[in-house]
Amino acid sequence: MMRPIPLGPVAIRCAFGVASCAYALAGSFSLTAYAVQVRSVTEGVYSSGQAARGQQIYRVECAECHGTAMEGASGPPLVGESFLSNWSARPLANLVDKIQKTMPFNLPGSLSRPQSTDLAADILRAGRFPAGPVDLSDAMLAEVAFPAAGVSPSPAPAISAGTSLPPPEGNLAELMRAIAFPNSNIIFNLQLKDPGAQPKRKPASAPFDYVEWGSNEYPGWLAVDQAAVALTETAALLLTPGRRCQNGRPVPVDHADWKGFVAALVEAGKLAHRASQARNYEAFIDISDKLNDACANCHKVYRDKGGTEGSGAARCQ
Ligand code: HEC
Ligand code: HEC
Structure with missing residues (x-):
């Protein structure tokens, strides 16, 4: 089923010159369109x-x-x-x-x-x-x-005069898989291994792989610091107006309990950041529990209500 993607000269140049290449592709696409x-x-x-x-x-x-x-x-x-x-x-x-x-x-x-x-x-x-x-x-x-739609359903929210954010790009499930999931796994992993005891760098294997290289670039506690920051800061994205859930319903950003669940995630993220900066391994037994609760309490109400995970229709209401 999977066909290897032939790497022609253009594709290879893209891999090593991402910025200029993306520009060239975008340019030619819009001309064609x-x-x-x-x-x-x-x-x-x-x-x-x-x-x-x-x-x-x-x-x-x-x-x-x-x-x-x-x-x-x-x-x-x-x-x-x-x-x-x-x-x-x-x-x-x-x-x-x-x-x-x-x-x-x-x-x-x-x-x-x-x-x-x-x-x-x-x-x-x-x-x-x-x-x-x-x-x-x-x-x-x-x-x-398709006809050009008159009004955008997700206008950039005005934060303060003269400042606005770009509208959301992903649905909530994509955002969860992109940030909450991988970063909480880095924290949950502390139950299994001490980041201070991990080897600093693994030798690179051939053929070269960006993802593998990148995952070794900031090893041990650095990865935990970053995961804690990512989890804390994803809160703002969970409150961004205009995002939809996978089933098309708007993310309930104005529900009081939703805001409470997001606040609990921020609290767990901040605790994790502080403990990680202090390289306090023991603190993570408690922090893993708090983080797990922060995810699960919101999921119970807004994700898993209608049935098993993925059944979906009752989500986000
Ligand atoms: C404020 C509420 C809230 C918090 C906090 C939250 N989630 Fe979610 N999560 C949701 C909702 C709602 C969905 C369903 C999104 C959709 O269908 O678009 C979801 C979906 C997911 C998914 C995708 C699963 C699927 O069936 O598509 C993953 C993975 C996930 N969350 C992980 C996490 C983790 C890990 C945490 C904690 C670090 C977390 N979430 C915290 C509300 C939350
Ligand atoms: C198991 C559930 C499931 C089935 C079966 C399914 N879809 Fe989807 N579909 C989704 C979900 C979830 C999304 C939103 C995530 C995404 O866009 O990938 C989606 C998104 C879409 C979108 C994009 C909608 C938008 O607003 O951009 C189209 C079009 C679509 N599906 C068409 C189809 C067609 C046609 C079929 C049947 C051949 C189909 N789907 C079968 C779950 C499903």
Whole structure:
């Protein structure tokens, strides 16, 4: 299934000159997008027969998570305002890629290109975009775009006059997996091994691996210091307005108990930072418990309520 990615001259240059390379790619992408996006999904770009084919796949492969009418369940809605603003002005090719490469969430890569295109047609039908005389073809995908949404649902929150933050990029689950999960594991690991007793650096293995190299660069207590900072500072991101949960519901940043759970995480993070700076290994028995409670108490109410982890539809309310 997995194909190795051939490293052509451009890819190799990217690996060693990330900044200039990202700039070059972004430049060429926007030029292409500008040149070819000429039609809107409002112009009858799929056929009703195609949407019906898509609907048959949808019922079997997608409805369980996205709801029978695409209203959202454990997965986000595929119709309505928040969906349209996610896809604002983006070409249909992106939607078909998203479906083909990442869905079904639990079995990605199992759909063919034509099936994914039929599913996109069904999503257009459900969104009340009109059908036309011919099927949406693979060749057309890059040339048809969603309408530009009028208002952004996640405006940059104003912090104080003249200052604003960029709107959130990830959903809450992605944020949890990116920051809370790996960093709390570094702290929980202290129950198993003393960071002061760990070897300072492991010899690099071949072939070179950035992640492996990086994970050895700040070893022992340094890694614990950093994890404590990351956990403490992720609190602000858990309170950022405009973020959504994986199921499409807004993160309940204005609920009093949510704020309380976030405050408990900050407290555990600060204790961990202080103890780590003091290289106080013994303190972490208690801190691991506090941290574990900070995660679990919030999860009990906002994540795991509706059933087992991952069932999802009742999250974040
Ligand atoms: C096991 C649950 C599950 C199944 C089955 C599933 N999805 Fe998803 N889907 C999700 C979750 C969770 C997300 C949000 C995370 C993400 O975007 O990757 C999502 C996101 C999406 C998005 C992006 C929505 C947006 O607003 O950007 C699309 C489109 C989508 N799914 C289509 C499909 C289609 C089509 C199928 C069936 C082939 C399908 N999904 C099956 C759980 C599921
Ligand atoms: C203030 C509440 C809150 C706190 C504190 C919190 N979480 Fe979460 N966490 C959630 C919610 C809600 C979700 C579900 C997000 C979604 O579905 O988009 C979640 C999801 C996750 C996930 C993804 C699991 C999945 O099923 O997708 C992981 C991993 C996770 N949290 C780890 C942690 C860890 C580790 C901590 C403690 C260091 C922590 N969380 C603290 C509310 C919280």
